Amino acid sequence: MSDLHITGLTHSYAPGARILDGLDLTVPGGRLAAVLGPSGCGKTTMLRVVAGFLRPDAGTVELDGRTVTGPGVHLPPERRRIGIVPQEGALFPHLSVARNVAFGLTHRTRAERSRRTEEMLELVGLPGYGPRMPHELSGGQQQRVSLARALAPAPALVLLDEPFNALDSALRAGVRADVRAALRATGATGVLVTHDQQEALSTADLVAVVRSGRVAQCGTPQEVYRRPADPWVAGFVGGAVLLPGTGEGSTARTALGPVPLEVPADGDGGTVVLRPEQLALTAPPSDDTARATVADVSFHGADTLVSVLVPGVDALVQVRATGPVDRRPGDPVGIAVTGTATLHPHRTARER
Missing domain, CATH: 3.40.50.300 (P-loop containing nucleotide triphosphate hydrolases)
Structure with a gap:
């Protein structure tokens, strides 16, 4: 060889x-x-x-x-x-x-x-x-x-x-x-x-x-x-959910709430990376300011990709669910996170 x-x-x-x-x-x-x-x-x-x-x-x-x-x-x-x-x-x-x-x-x-x-x-x-x-x-x-x-x-x-x-x-x-x-x-x-x-x-x-x-x-x-x-690598290799976040030890504070981190980070502000299959749709929370809204539903047979508007996040958040999803554009939803994420701190001008 x-x-x-x-x-x-x-x-x-x-x-x-x-x-x-x-x-x-x-x-x-x-x-x-x-x-x-x-x-x-x-x-x-x-x-x-x-x-x-x-x-x-x-x-x-x-x-x-x-x-x-x-x-x-x-x-x-x-x-x-x-x-x-x-x-x-x-x-x-x-x-x-x-x-x-x-x-x-x-x-x-x-x-x-x-x-x-x-x-x-x-x-x-x-x-x-x-x-x-x-x-x-x-x-x-x-x-x-x-x-x-x-x-x-x-x-x-x-x-x-x-x-x-x-x-x-x-x-x-x-x-x-x-x-x-x-x-x-x-x-x-x-x-x-x-x-x-x-x-x-x-x-x-x-x-x-x-x-x-x-x-x-x-x-x-x-x-x-x-x-x-x-x-960039995350977004190029498969679907990626990119969220602004701040490290707080073993979790990051994000618009989706606290997200567990694979590697702890304290005080670092940056981009939290998740995959769409790590997110799940839930019932909308009672606090209206935290509610997300379904923007689009795309059925692919084995799975469904749901695009969601989340307060505090500029881009649409992608949620990949198994099989069909009983949601329509305009529906309020909550989002739960499973597994761990990676936090990529913002680079300084010198590091760039």
Whole structure:
């Protein structure tokens, strides 16, 4: 299993237009890391530097203990032992499935290529598909063949560049699961670039959230979701309830009342972060000044998202409830909090 270490990666496409700004990222061998961030944050640029398609302005990339990019070092892509699964598969349309999968096995005998191709197609759930042509496959099948092609040469690292974008929602979950299972079966280290928060949280071992060319936070999906590094990360990774609050030991004083804190804070004013599923609608309190008012109800089948106006809070507060909710816009309600929150103190001008 091959560790990936990216240190101080910097790249600009034009003077004054820095895309990567000292990006650091470590992916342990055999793990799948999802690189998540808004458009233009540097995700794809990072992937292209790791693959060897771009030379960075500064920084190093080490794979399996070997520097592939660094001061005075730039191994060409074909010498890096990196497999790539691009968007929409990008299969060679004039080659059969078997010849697509075997494309990178040029230094093996015909029997070895045939055996390895069969193994890879079996691994991605397409046994017997070798004679077919790419146009005879569905989008999900093409992505599986693309993964088989990337895994066939036994790469140290597999890069997946938003490979599920072209699939409809019914296919995405199944193909994601198949890709994850194939990576685990081969022990390959993987980096998945995506803008889909749910895809990152449900698929990866690690989630790296990129902002303005740097990793704002990297951790397990549970860590990033439940203990976001700052309010921006919280809002980007799933729904977030952001409340002004002041720390009072193990709780924070907020417009929703005292909220338990995961980490105690005394006297710190800042932003309290909760998730919509931590809130529950209750009967309205007797004190009219503390009442919240339902602004909108959005039913999604398995759950319902209720937007609520809360006195003292500028933005709508989102409450996620299981199943249907017997509330309508204009109804007065109370809000109860479950679990703990994180408090992010306001930064000083020097800290910014």
